[in-house]
Amino acid sequence: MKLMIIWGSSRQGRGGGVVSDWVKRHAEADGRLEVDFVDLRELNLPFFDEPLSPFTLASENKDYTNAEGKAWAERVGRAEGVLLITPEYNHGPPAVLKNALDWVGREWLDKPVAFVSYGSTAGGARAVEQLRSITIELGLIQVANPIHFFFYRQAFGEDGEPAHPGTNDNLKKMFDELLRLHGIFSASKNQA
Template structure:
């Protein structure tokens, strides 16, 4: 699926809890992303990333940083836990620095009534500090336990929001990759 000029998109599954809904939400989003021909898509599941909480650089961190460095854009799939985002996601952001810079990030959030929007708003502060560009369009899935049918499709479709997020992400990723090629980011 890789091709010349295609943008590398890494979809990050932010929850590591037992019984988490993140993989189901990510699978749905990946089906939407597969229709966006601009992207070559990979998945970084933090449940298998083995990133150290103490931020010691080891082989797992180096591999993780390598994936981030090769990416042109990111989508974070995040739940909302206690009005915030998961600790594993903060650990992932903290285990790299320069690899995030001058790259766009979009959010697919899920949860109860708020649909994870509070987690997304908090993450926007974190990614700004990392010199990332936060995509305005967000996919927010409310009442996630009831949101999918038996085939893993959304009962109340959020396809338009996903398509808009992907279009904005492709635009920013294209522009920022071109800029990074001309001149390294001064961060």
């Protein structure tokens, strides 16, 4: 399965690399996933700026006016599953991550989406709850059991692996579930 991993922090001096590196490393080592890792700082999308919503563009057979938006939608279109890694900014996801989601319409449809978050006292859980609502509206299929890192700087050892036993197993279960849902939804699409 082609898995797009999107890391939702783009700010200078960001700290969540320990989390995104851990997810990326395990996804690449899994053997079942072809990983497309998206660093939103590198992607550097402008703020959404289309005269029509992406879903309306598609239903009216129109094209993006922004080349960056079009290329981003095409890249999302090549993914078969999505894993969002988010910090928590003011009890929600960073605006840069919402913006990346807003740029795309039907390319999100029927793709499973899983969540890994990090923060301080709430481990990014409130950001994930908001992302659940947003991604339901975009037509993504929800994977249960997100992974939250509370006080994430202390949650990893020097080897870059989580200190809490069982976290690597939980990430493997997340990949299992992404693959299972992808199997179900791609089979039903083929029957339609």
